[in-house]
Amino acid sequence: MVGAYVLAAVLPGPGEAVRAVSLGRIGSTGLPLQAGLLAVVVFNAGLTARAERLPALLRRPGPLALGVAINALLPTVLLAVASVGAEGWHNPREAQSLLAGLALIGAMPVAAGATVFSQGDEGSATLSLGLVLGSTLLSPLTIPLGLHLGGFLTTGGYAADLHAAARTAGSLFAVMVVVLPCLLGLLTGRLVARLGRSGQSGRSGQSGRSGRPDRTGRGLAPALPAIRLVNLAVAITLSYTNACGALQQVITRPDPDFLLLVVAATALMCSVSFLCGWVIAGRLRCDRGEAVALTYASGMNNSSASAVLAATRIADHPAVLLPILAYSLLQKILAGSVGRVIDRAPGR
Helix, strand or coil: CHHHHHHHHHCCHHHHHHHCCEEEEECCEEEEHHHHHHHHHHHHHHHCCCHHHHHHHHHCCHHHHHHHHHHHHHHHHHHHHHHHHHCCCCCHHHHHHHHHHHHHHHCCCECCHHHHHHHHCCCCHHHHHHHHHHHHHCHHHHHHHHHHHHHHHCCHHHHHHHHHHHHHHHHHHHHHHHHHHHHHHHHHHHHHHHHHHHHHHHHCCCECCCCCECCCCCCCHHHHHHHHHHHHHHHHHHHHHHHCCHHHHHHHCCCHHHHHHHHHHHHHHHHHHHHHHHHHHHHCCCCHHHHHHHHHHHHCECHHHHHHHHHHHCCCCHHHHHHHHHHHHHHHHHHCCHHHHHHHCCCC
16 A cells, blocks of 8 residues: 555556546436445455354344444544644644545445454454444445534535535445445355355265365355455555545645644544544453454544545545545554554453
8 A cells, every 4th residue: 555655646647547537427426437446345345244143243232333333423523623623723724634534534434444454353253344334334324424514614615525525425425335335245245155055065965086075166265365356456556546646746745744734633533543442342341352343443444435535526625635545554554553452451
């Protein structure tokens, strides 16, 4: 991802050409190629999810409900605090760019990558998946709500752009690019798994000369390396195309104090989000696996979706992308230490 950002700063031309490609229109709303790339990532997340484990969450729904609530409400509270602090900044345009970027981040559902980080730290795979799916399914409501709230906390053209994005792209964007691909991925994964089990049961009596059963019906397992490779390629492409324009401005017209403000604000927002998830997990007396899943879900938002919205709906304010790009990097850096922090905490 760092390499994609560097390339966007020194060679933005191809990325800007990709951003200009349109997949068509639905009513008055255009769907850029970036939205299609994001849909591929979300589809693959649903495709590889272990959805059969989700009913187990109903036996203890507290962590799931609170995790989804934290993801939906906490960013707005932090944005309100940031808006008070931004009033004293010497450049109103920079302050508004920061607030609009934070609003776009906070309006998005839990990042699908939270499940990867959570499983890597031996977190609860079931709760992690439930938090991603729960926040994703609510996103037709939470994305417009978050964007409208961001519009009330900003001023001028930034407020108008956020309200317009909420009205014209919020719910439609969430359904077409987030919810629908996720559901299609889940259904496809379940269908492939069922066909795989049927294939295995049909061949269970056909052992070869080696005496081992035929394993040609293993569901998605043979395709997982290719799926991961596609996800990696799409994620890097999205990072590159989203960063084009914004980072070139940083190179051609450097503004050190604004960059420092962006890094400090996004680091604070990201750190507080992770911390709140961890504290609430402790209050709920969650076990370690649930605490890890809840902490990751609280701190990781779908920055790719917010970057696509910023690049396509608020293109007249390219500096809005800077806090989104900074948050995208910082949340992954902080995510690398969550497991160790929880292990060192008293009572864990």
